[in-house]
Amino acid sequence: MTRWALLAAGVATLALPPILPERYLATFVLLLLAATVTVGVSLLMGYAGQVSLGQASFYAIGAYAAGLLSVHGVPSLIALAVAPVVAAVAAVLLGAPLLRLRGHHLAFATLAVQLILLSVLAQADWAGGAIGLQGIPRLTVLGVELRDVGYAYAAWVVLAVALLISRNVIESRAGRGLRAAATSETAAAASGVAIGRYRLAVFTLSAAMAGLAGGVYAFYLGYLSPGSFPVLLSIEFVVMAVVGGLGTIAGPVVGAAVITVLVQVLNTLGTQPGMPDYAPSVLSYAVYALVLIVCVLYLPRGLVPALDRLRATRITVAERADPARTGP
Amino acid sequence: MKLTVDNVSRAFGGVYAVRDVSLTVPSGELRAIIGPNGAGKSTLFALIGGQLAADHGTVALDGQPVERLPAHRRARHGIGVVFQAARTFPGLTALENVMVGAHATTRAGFLTAALRLPRHHREERLIRERALTCLDRTGLADWAHRPAEELPLGQQRALQLARALCGRPRLLLLDEPASGLRAAEREHLATLITGLRAEGLTILLVEHDVAFVMRLADRVTVLDLGRVIAEGTPAEVRADPRVIAAYLGPSTEPPTPAPAPASAPAPAEGAGP
Numbered sequence: 001m002t003r004w005a006l007l008a009a010g011v012a013t014l015a016l017p018p019i020l021p022e023r024y025l026a027t028f029v030l031l032l033l034a035a036t037v038t039v040g041v042s043l044l045m046g047y048a049g050q051v052s053l054g055q056a057s058f059y060a061i062g063a064y065a066a067g068l069l070s071v072h073g074v075p076s077l078i079a080l081a082v083a084p085v086v087a088a089v090a091a092v093l094l095g096a097p098l099l100r101l102r103g104h105h106l107a108f109a110t111l112a113v114q115l116i117l118l119s120v121l122a123q124a125d126w127a128g129g130a131i132g133l134q135g136i137p138r139l140t141v142l143g144v145e146l147r148d149v150g151y152a153y154a155a156w157v158v159l160a161v162a163l164l165i166s167r168n169v170i171e172s173r174a175g176r177g178l179r180a181a182a183t184s185e186t187a188a189a190a191s192g193v194a195i196g197r198y199r200l201a202v203f204t205l206s207a208a209m210a211g212l213a214g215g216v217y218a219f220y221l222g223y224l225s226p227g228s229f230p231v232l233l234s235i236e237f238v239v240m241a242v243v244g245g246l247g248t249i250a251g252p253v254v255g256a257a258v259i260t261v262l263v264q265v266l267n268t269l270g271t272q273p274g275m276p277d278y279a280p281s282v283l284s285y286a287v288y289a290l291v292l293i294v295c296v297l298y299l300p301r302g303l304v305p306a307l308d309r310l311r312a313t314r315i316t317v318a319e320r321a322d323p324a325r326t327g328p
Numbered sequence: 329m330k331l332t333v334d335n336v337s338r339a340f341g342g343v344y345a346v347r348d349v350s351l352t353v354p355s356g357e358l359r360a361i362i363g364p365n366g367a368g369k370s371t372l373f374a375l376i377g378g379q380l381a382a383d384h385g386t387v388a389l390d391g392q393p394v395e396r397l398p399a400h401r402r403a404r405h406g407i408g409v410v411f412q413a414a415r416t417f418p419g420l421t422a423l424e425n426v427m428v429g430a431h432a433t434t435r436a437g438f439l440t441a442a443l444r445l446p447r448h449h450r451e452e453r454l455i456r457e458r459a460l461t462c463l464d465r466t467g468l469a470d471w472a473h474r475p476a477e478e479l480p481l482g483q484q485r486a487l488q489l490a491r492a493l494c495g496r497p498r499l500l501l502l503d504e505p506a507s508g509l510r511a512a513e514r515e516h517l518a519t520l521i522t523g524l525r526a527e528g529l530t531i532l533l534v535e536h537d538v539a540f541v542m543r544l545a546d547r548v549t550v551l552d553l554g555r556v557i558a559e560g561t562p563a564e565v566r567a568d569p570r571v572i573a574a575y576l577g578p579s580t581e582p583p584t585p586a587p588a589p590a591s592a593p594a595p596a597e598g599a600g601p
Contacts, residue, residue: 165442172441172448173427173434173455180417180428186379187415187488192403192432192495201438247419 017152032155035256036213038240039162040206046246048202049182054110058087060229062211067136067218080215087211095203121226132225139219151220162209245302329498336385345371347554358531360545368554369534377409378402403432408497412504414484418477426459429494462490482513499530
């Protein structure tokens, strides 16, 4: 059943780009990219028990890496491939000291990293400074220069790769070790799980996913500035992960879709004639806050687990009808 | 595997929990560590398993020092641990819990998993097979696909043992494995421990229940107030006046606890058959 749902979702999203009106196509591409980053955030939060409030830093690092390389003549596809590597290297360098911190300390530290990164980027003339990096060429795949619909497919592929890697990691020796460590560090370590190294690996992997998505973003927009990666974006990723459901594979995608659509609707509402200038931004902040509060209150485990449970209720009822099993 | 603990100490806030403890457990021996409450049994256990670092002293496995290694590295050296509290992994099935135990003897990492390299499939098969064997052995085969938190307490303990065995340990540390178990479960556990010993596994059994220990152990080390006060065969230890004094002495609980739990130490139990 899940397999069919997955197939249906895949086919539907593949059929969508050519028929979407242009202004929604941009939303669609950004949704897929946000979902890709959120897959990493969810891996980090749901399976490794770590919170990053600075995930947009790695999105930015990937975007700038791809942008700068291609501006300096590196073929775009190679620049795109390098983007996740640069983000991953940055994560290893930052993660080694940062991951000693726990819980909200780590969250603040990652937030601080992003603030530092943004101010460094704003000062860096070689990266375009506060004005931004301009003239990024279009992404060329097999000699074909991608147009709008092409980016939708590029983003789709990137998300699919992130989802596949996420599933592969979760359903493996390493994934079990991570999930074990998230519930009992002592017992996991005693079983031979190198917790510190595992957490660094997940942090790095999540950064690589953000970096890859950032690479596509750079080519899609053709222009990057520090303002494209506000702290609010990092928070948005966390909200998407939480709303969708941590510790699930489909959660990040569902969360990204729900939040993106909601923000889009509110944006349209906020830009209606007669609304004040600040309406769109106020509404978007308000929606994150509200959605997060509602989610924590009524769906503490997120949308996907809530739906799963709804379906599982019937199964459990059937199971109870069985004669009670006794331990051996 | 031979365990050598030499002059190990660990203090908490200036108070020694374990002080200058030395003991040698030859390969294949089932050694029990007993002592009244607060004797330092669990601290010693944690110093060997790596959950705590010693202030000084050495811990060696087959002559190889491991006292500076973190717990996960000690697991790779062949130490398997069963904690006193049921430290299972909720959210993972019983089978997955046991599969985590195989970490100590397998290697596949993130890249292998992400790219589904051949090694991943090879190890996964091996781990699953071994975990199922361990579940079977501990009588948990029927629970394999249940989430760990749904298992009754007795089964959760057995699950920890299965997890430890899945790592193919050569030294097994058991911290009060019998406490809180019903009589039948206790018998099952005793049979299992005897079987493991017969296979040549070195076992360190920290136990509160003196009667349970006395019939299983080859030798017994008695701790009191962080020091070794006696060591010998169960019969020798039982007759040792220092041991009797430690259990009856003013620093411990009364000899005949009135409404005490079944696992409370009472010298009368130790003297029984």
